[in-house]
Amino acid sequence: MTPEIDQQFALLRAEYGRDSLARVEEMLEPKSLIDQRHPLQRAAKWVLPGIPQIPWHDPYAYPELLPLVRELEAEHARIKAELEGAWASRRDRFSDYEHYLVRQQNWQALYLYRGGALVEESAALAPTAYRVLRESAVEPGIICPLLESHFSTLLPGATIAPHCDLWNFSINLHLAIDIPDGAGIRVAGETRHWQEGRCLLFDYSFEHEAWNKGIRTRTCLLVDLWHPDTTAPERAALTTLMTEIRKMMG
Template sequence: MTPEIESAFAAVRAEFGTESIGRVERMLEPGGQERHPLQKAARWIMPGLSPTPWHDPYAYPELAPVVRELEAGHEAIKEELTAAWTARREAFSDYEHYLTRQENWQALHLYRAGALVAESAAITPTAYRVLKDVAVDTETICPLLECHVSTLLPGAVIAPHCDLWNFSINLHLAVDIPDGCSITVAGERRTWEEGKCLLFDYSFEHEARNEGDRPRTCLLVDLWHPETTVPERRALVALVTGIRRLMEDG
């Protein structure tokens, strides 16, 4: 670790106690942690988090308000995004995942690089307001990642992959779902129910496909895993931010 990361960890220990970030430190030990076979491609697996691929969106008091407000706003969100797809297509861009870039996977970002994307407020004001009020202002969103509208064009396939870690969790609001769409996590295939949320741990291998005849649209939000603590979150932000800075400088 860099001196900056070490200093940040020391500050967290001083405020919250010497054992407050023990799980983060164990995650970084040589050899890593034991993990499920379908998590092997993830970079980091923090010990002590439930190794559960699919989660009940309403099971966690911290996340339930996000789920409830997004589902309540579904009709307005769908109307706004349908209009934007027709009249403001330039606001969408090819999605750049850390592994790939896909032309048939279009994205509109509402939150990125640790901040709300102000331009998206005029495009989808309902989603922007809900996101700000119940995820950003409450610090439930993981600032290391993002929130975006994810539109898969007909025939698009997101190949099986693991995301980088298990200490954040992915929430999907099903905005506009044609027949023939599916998502598979750790070998379990599900379909989106329009107006409802799905919640899953994307450190497990997952894939998605649109075999329908029109675009599939979801709103994706990267939230802190509800079993992580405040000191752990501070340490993880310092860790990942420091590593990203090193990679940019290198």
């Protein structure tokens, strides 16, 4: 723990109570609850205790997330048209997606939120998605500032190898923008397929993979959100904790 982490944790305990960060502290214990993890979750580096071990979630089940889900789905047609225009005229704004494990040229990304802030340069390219994200995710504070939101485009033939992401205290929302036949996703051994204009929600601390066996690109809008089962003090503590860990790791 660094002085910055200790100070922030002390302030949060003073505001929310001495036990408000108990789960975060338990997570930091050596080999915390490793034997209690789901077998397909054990490759995740940090697992916050008490988060239900559920790989797939109902995107309409959480009142905190529902306004974002509803607004994205309602604006799907407009979002898709703007994305197609950006792909056709400003392809240079898309970049190889850099996952913490790998960089892929056949996985292209246009970022709307990154580094804890909206990417203002993307507002003109995808104004509807940018607005919805700002109003329904950033301003309410449900987006995870440690991560991002981007249009994720898999080129024909692209695959994303099975992997676990770093932690379970955020959750991944997909709005299906443009889905060809032959595209799919598997989480914890269960395969599902995107439906254009609808959202999927899953815990990416579980092993997952995706593929595009179609003849055209597959695009989803991805939004990294706080897991609905985390609390306000936990979110603040985890933001400080992970930010400091990243600084120490360079």
